[in-house]
Amino acid sequence: MTRSQQSDEWKKQMMDAVAEDFDVKHQVLQKLHEQKKHKEAYFMKKKISLILAATLVLGATTAFAAMKVYELKNDQGEVVVKVNETQTKPEVLESTRDIINEVRETLKPGASVAVYVPGPENPDKNVRFMQAPLMQTNHSALQTEVGSFVGIPTELVGGYKFSEGFIHHQVNYSQPELFESMIQEAEKNNKKVVVRDLPIDPRIDRLNITYKGTKGEVFLILTNFEKVKWVSSEAGPDETVEKVTVQKKEALYHVQKLEDKETKYVEFYNDKKKQLLEVRTVAAEITKEDLLAIAEKLK
Template identity: 50%
Template sequence: MKKKIGLIVAACLVFGVTSAYAAMKVYELKNEKGEVVVQINQTAKDPVTSQHKTYGQMLKEVRESVKPGTAVAVYIVPDNPQKIVAFFQKPITSTDRRVIQAEAGNMFAFPAELTGGYTFKEGFVQHMIIHDYKKEDFYKQAEETKKDVIVKELKVEPTIEQLGATYANHKGEVRIRIENFEKVKYVSTEAGPDDTVEKVKVDKREALYHLRKIKGADGKTESMEQSIEYFKDEAKLLYHVWTSSPEITKQDLLAIAEKLE
């Protein structure tokens, strides 16, 4: 099960998705060497999302204080029995395509319009974080100062980790995201039993289509998301195209993906 990814992207999934159920079916994308780069595990029951309220409230306050283009590591004492030191960054964002293109460089050319008449609304660029910290230092500082929240700013590399943008037309919004896979082995997500996962083709490349049903506390479907994922082996880039609009079809997403450079 994937979390929604907007323009503020957490580098560490603090609110994880956990599942105690064995995979019912596994869908994979592989690179030219036959190595798995994307995996979707469809389970017999819906994955359970667990959130810690106090932890989440404090983390939100820290996140809101972070400036665009910077990153932090944070240790929150309350409601954190595993003593997790989380890290995340706030990407550089802009509604001006020229600004985002300048940040993106040659990694990706943001089109003014996607196939189907979806126009550019907002983009983001996120760089790789330098993890120059020790968890023990956070624990020690929290104990000595008696503070509930310890934050350390982290350095950010020039290398881009991921970038993306939101496009829209009368049918709704489409989001694209491109991940740098130079230092990533593979990604794995879960699909619920009522989700649809299919192997499809994007410009002769193998791709995965995922129709995910998002359910409320009562178990009823509240909304749906559709996504296309495919890997460009020669560039070591993972492409995501997705939408939550019921007016946009799988064919619409495939047509968009076909034209992305």
């Protein structure tokens, strides 16, 4: 899921935010995002490698040698999604994870913070971002909050009914002076962690919606691409990717294993709305055909 097209000098890893009270099924989805998403970033005075971290942080993705690249393009023929096949597994930063999760527990819904954790596991002086999304269980109220961003279906193909939604707002990630001051504060005062509140842009960055059916749950994820040039992600040794067709356009179907779970999802691009859509599940009974049928009818 890029914050800017001002420069391609370097890239930052995007990890998505979760609500403070997310249960296991959401944690599984979050871990998948944490291991994958890359976006272009603003060029900054110093090469502070910014990591967009989730409220559950397992670690940064290691460098990889791409074996195969899958792409999705918009109607203008521009690449909007790149998936790099690799045999490299993500590196897990154990000690940092505990500190980050302690910070997570303090976040209220809608809050966003920048977090700097110094130490040998952070040699590049990464500044992490966490946002606890706003949760809404009432369909009408959620539709009012998101406005014209999308018309939220009350039910998906296959009888999956709306359950809840999580709104992630945009954040200004181009604040080099702030990030440099956090690093200096940690070094000067020998702090284990430095946390700074960040202002939230009222515009929606991403919307996660949960639907429930007899086979299990389906997650609809819509990412705002108005300020995004392209997104890249990694398909590791535990993930398979294949080209499929949704609404007469190319789409990607993923299957990835994580611990004792397996996630399946279809992703495709909506040119009219400038949104990347994902239809996900961790339910074993929900098939590839089920997900494609749902994606086919989304508007």
